[in-house]
Amino acid sequence: MANNWLARAQSLITQFEQNPSTTAQDRTALIYFLEASPIRNVNDMALIDNVQTRVDLAQQFWQLTKRGPDLGYWNTASWSILMIAPLEPLHPLKNWPDVLRIQALIPPLMILLKTCKLNPLPLQPEAEPNLSMSSLNEAYRGSTSNRCRY
Amino acid sequence: MRRSRSEADKVCWHFFSLPSPFLPRPSLQFDRTPEDINQSTSQCLLRDAGRCIITGARYPDACHVFPFSSLKEPHKTSNCLQATLFNLWGRHREERISHLLVGDQNIVDTAQNMLALSPSLHRLWGKAAFGLEPIAQLDNGVRLRFRWLKKTGLALGQRMPEIFDPDELLASPDGPGSVNVRHLVTGRPILDGEIIDVTSSDKSSRPNYEILLLQWDLIKMVSLSGAAEAMEDPSWDPKPDDPFSWFPVSGPSGFGESRAAQESPESRTVPPEPEPRTPSF
Numbered sequence: 473m474a475n476n477w478l479a480r481a482q483s484l485i486t487q488f489e490q491n492p493s494t495t496a497q498d499r500t501a502l503i504y505f506l507e508a509s510p511i512r513n514v515n516d517m518a519l520i521d522n523v524q525t526r527v528d529l530a531q532q533f534w535q536l537t538k539r540g541p542d543l544g545y546w547n548t549a550s551w552s553i554l555m556i557a558p559l560e561p562l563h564p565l566k567n568w569p570d571v572l573r574i575q576a577l578i579p580p581l582m583i584l585l586k587t588c589k590l591n592p593l594p595l596q597p598e599a600e601p602n603l604s605m606s607s608l609n610e611a612y613r614g615s616t617s618n619r620c621r622y
Numbered sequence: 623m624r625r626s627r628s629e630a631d632k633v634c635w636h637f638f639s640l641p642s643p644f645l646p647r648p649s650l651q652f653d654r655t656p657e658d659i660n661q662s663t664s665q666c667l668l669r670d671a672g673r674c675i676i677t678g679a680r681y682p683d684a685c686h687v688f689p690f691s692s693l694k695e696p697h698k699t700s701n702c703l704q705a706t707l708f709n710l711w712g713r714h715r716e717e718r719i720s721h722l723l724v725g726d727q728n729i730v731d732t733a734q735n736m737l738a739l740s741p742s743l744h745r746l747w748g749k750a751a752f753g754l755e756p757i758a759q760l761d762n763g764v765r766l767r768f769r770w771l772k773k774t775g776l777a778l779g780q781r782m783p784e785i786f787d788p789d790e791l792l793a794s795p796d797g798p799g800s801v802n803v804r805h806l807v808t809g810r811p812i813l814d815g816e817i818i819d820v821t822s823s824d825k826s827s828r829p830n831y832e833i834l835l836l837q838w839d840l841i842k843m844v845s846l847s848g849a850a851e852a853m854e855d856p857s858w859d860p861k862p863d864d865p866f867s868w869f870p871v872s873g874p875s876g877f878g879e880s881r882a883a884q885e886s887p888e889s890r891t892v893p894p895e896p897e898p899r900t901p902s903f
Contacts, residue, residue, distance in 0.1 A: 508808035530786040546782045552847035557710040584702035608672035
């Protein structure tokens with residue numbers, strides 16, 4: 473499998489090099505691409521932690537909401553809270569007051585999101601910041617900021 | 623305008639027992655001068671070397687991590703922030719974050735709450751297409767992980783199907799066009815999991831880790847709940863007194879239906895069976 477992949481990559485690079493349209497800029501672009509190393513850090517990539525515990529909580533929540541119309545119903549907002557919030561305040565989910573406790577958190581959360589309009593477009597300054605290109609280049613050479621690690 | 627202000631004042635007084643955002647209020651950072659804007663923006667851009675921290679694009683926006691618009695309605699933001707943080711994340715985290723985001727000493731409009739992002743990435747961030755997961759505090763900054771966010775395809779407040787496993791519900795969002803992002807120097811696609819360090823020798827310029835953690839949790843909730851789409855609907859008006867008011871009144875397909883379903887007595891007493899949904903991986 474690995475050999476097949478390598479053979480294919482070598483073949484493509486040969487074709488790239490032999491193509492009369494290939495320019496020095498194209499070669500530089502390929503080198504940049506390979507130098508950036510396509511290896512990613514893929515450890516601990518779960519968007520949601522303790523998934524099974526949260527799935528169990530969600531099932532309990534859903535069962536409880538079926539008991540009465542005044543408990544609201546199983547919806548995307550309550551689901552997002554059960555999937556993301558820390559587990560401790562979500563426990564226990566045994567009776568209807570527990571469901572109401574979770575449902576009551578939805579309005580302030582939604583008002584917060586609405587009020588803040590998560591990351592709206594920026595307030596533009598009337599003039600461009602007074603930063604010279606040389607000062608920015610100096611900052612770029614001097615720091616490890618904005619360099620992706622692949 | 624006068625009437626809406628009066629109503630807003632009444633709502634604020636009644637439900638929050640706080641001054642209305644329309645009433646004259648003490649000094650507010652929202653009323654900042656161009657010099658103030660330039661100073662904080664410059665500090666951010668200088669730290670990030672005038673380039674988007676993810677794509678390397680020149681001429682980036684200095685983007686607020688916790689939205690600058692929160693300063694428009696400080697009392698409302700403060701109330702909702704405290705209620706949400708206190709109940710979900712506990713008193714200690716609420717105390718740590720509240721003083722950073724509300725009050726006279728807030729750092730909302732400083733480089734500590736800003737990241738340099740290209741305009742297109744800024745827009746995608748606002749749509750919760752991706753999030754920045756803080757994974758480590760460095761000696762001189764923070765380490766972030768770029769995460770493409772998946773969605774349920776359901777509108778905010780829509781009844782959920784009887785599927786509980788996020789792996790079965792979440793999928794890359796459908797729609798026309800592409801949200802493909804590439805690093806502008808290497809040409810490499812920006813994939814889920816890219817790690818980015820944002821550092822500075824100046825302590826006052828380093829991004830605040832607590833605010834980044836809050837941003838990460840909130841943007842995941844926005845993505846999972848469908849709130850990103852609802853926020854684009856101007857008629858969406860969640861109210862503190864109405865537990866069902868977080869449903870958009872109208873707007874894109876599905877919003878009106880969910881509101882109607884919510885208000886219908888039949889639907890509340892006899893929940894309809896959710897439509898089967900095929901996971902689209």
